[in-house]
Amino acid sequence: MKLYGYFRSSAAYRVRIALHLKGVAVEQIGIHLVKDGGQHRQASYLARNPQGLVPALELDDGTILTQSLAIIEYLDQVFPSPSLIAADPVKAAQVRAVALAIACDIHPLNNLRVLTYLKGTLGRSQEEADAWYRHWILEGLGAVETLIDGERFCFGREPSMADACLIPQVFNARRYKIDIAHLRKIVAVDRHSRLSSPRIPRNSRMRSKSPSPRGRGKPLRSNGRVRG
Numbered sequence: 281m282k283l284y285g286y287f288r289s290s291a292a293y294r295v296r297i298a299l300h301l302k303g304v305a306v307e308q309i310g311i312h313l314v315k316d317g318g319q320h321r322q323a324s325y326l327a328r329n330p331q332g333l334v335p336a337l338e339l340d341d342g343t344i345l346t347q348s349l350a351i352i353e354y355l356d357q358v359f360p361s362p363s364l365i366a367a368d369p370v371k372a373a374q375v376r377a378v379a380l381a382i383a384c385d386i387h388p389l390n391n392l393r394v395l396t397y398l399k400g401t402l403g404r405s406q407e408e409a410d411a412w413y414r415h416w417i418l419e420g421l422g423a424v425e426t427l428i429d430g431e432r433f434c435f436g437r438e439p440s441m442a443d444a445c446l447i448p449q450v451f452n453a454r455r456y457k458i459d460i461a462h463l464r465k466i467v468a469v470d471r472h473s474r475l476s477s478p479r480i481p482r483n484s485r486m487r488s489k490s491p492s493p494r495g496r497g498k499p500l501r502s503n504g505r506v507r508g
């Protein structure tokens with residue numbers, strides 16, 4: 281399998297977390313969202329994902345899956361252990377609700393193309409774009425704080441698809457220096473995910489490599505640890 285992603289993409293990071301937890305090896309191919317005017321807008325990538333967004337997962341038979349949550353659901357069915365979506369229908373709905381709250385209601389408002397439109401087409405300043413970013417992160421994560429139990433991970437003692445979405449969103453909040461200290465359960469889950477077993481590495485340790493001349497990045501090791 282090949283994962284097309286970008287090291288700063290929180291949507292690709294969600295999938296990298298799921299692969300890591302399941303110990304599944306993939307070849308990672310970097311699609312730079314800035315270089316060359318955005319490699320995700322080039323015809324070669326649009327042929328893989330007409331939405332022009334990362335991630336995309338290419339299966340060994342050439343089938344291409346898009347949308348991080350759809351990819352994680354696929355991985356959860358094909359590699360069932362450890363399960364990232366509870367078998368219990370109520371718990372599964374709770375996990376999906378947090379994942380969707382982040383992936384549909386927070387992240388799209390702060391995506392690169394939205395910020396580029398705000399600053400470019402609408403002529404908003406960097407300060408206004410930063411305020412926009414901060415507003416939607418704080419409002420969205422504030423709701424997530426009340427949705428999770430935060431016992432260790434979002435729900436209980438094992439990571440789920442909810443954590444695969446939360447950790448990258450926290451990473452983004454920190455990257456933009458947004459103070460989330462008051463979101464105590466979220467901060468604790470983030471800390472726990474970093475320190476305890478099963479551990480979720482920070483994004484910087486899960487980077488996809490830029491394409492080499494042969495267009496290939498380094499694969500994840502099959503024990504789930506990330507090389508490089």
Ligand SMILES: N[C@@H](CCC(=O)N[C@@H](CS)C(=O)NCC(=O)O)C(=O)O
Binds near residue numbers: 320332333334391
């Ligand atoms: N709903 C999609 C979102 C994917 C997405 O927006 N990816 C971002 C990177 S995190 C992207 O490719 N942005 C390109 C752009 O905004 O131009 C998913 O979950 O896979």
